[in-house]
Amino acid sequence: MTRRVCLVVLLLCLGLMCPLVMGIFMDKLASKKLCADDNCVYTISLARAEEDYNAPDCRFINIKKGQLIYVYSKLVKEKDSGEFWAGSVYGEQYEDHMGRVGYFPSSLVSEQHVYQEANKTVPTTVRNLQKP
Numbered sequence: 001m002t003r004r005v006c007l008v009v010l011l012l013c014l015g016l017m018c019p020l021v022m023g024i025f026m027d028k029l030a031s032k033k034l035c036a037d038d039n040c041v042y043t044i045s046l047a048r049a050e051e052d053y054n055a056p057d058c059r060f061i062n063i064k065k066g067q068l069i070y071v072y073s074k075l076v077k078e079k080d081s082g083e084f085w086a087g088s089v090y091g092e093q094y095e096d097h098m099g100r101v102g103y104f105p106s107s108l109v110s111e112q113h114v115y116q117e118a119n120k121t122v123p124t125t126v127r128n129l130q131k132p
Helices: 003-017 092-097
Strands: 032-035 045-049 068-075 084-090 101-105 109-114 120-123
Touching: 045 084, 068 101, 068 109
Parallel strands: none
Antiparallel strands: 032 068, 032 120, 045 068, 045 109, 068 084, 084 101
16 A cells, blocks of 8 residues: 555544544523424424525524525524524525525524414423433
8 A cells, every 4th residue: 555545544543543523512502492393393484595694513504595494493592692493495406405404593584484383392402412
């Protein structure tokens, strides 16, 4: 093997044995959210983006003006925080984004159709990805 390939393999092995990144703490956006059901899986409404939005981190989704978004939950606004909704983008033009769920500012969208009321208050939680 070439020297470069050996170096890459060595770095990968070291990275697997001793991870350098342990995680980044991100502030919680809200402690409660409004949903149509206890698991927040049913669509509340369909919204249309009025402006483009570039996601600041992995919790958010990018949206483009005119894009349709399925809304699954609405965060309950706290203190000085903005009002965010969770949803997934929809549209033929943006097929590569379909199915990805994330937050976006509610001020940048207009609800086009309400399917059902978001009348369940559900606590937001930190999901533990490790198996017990």
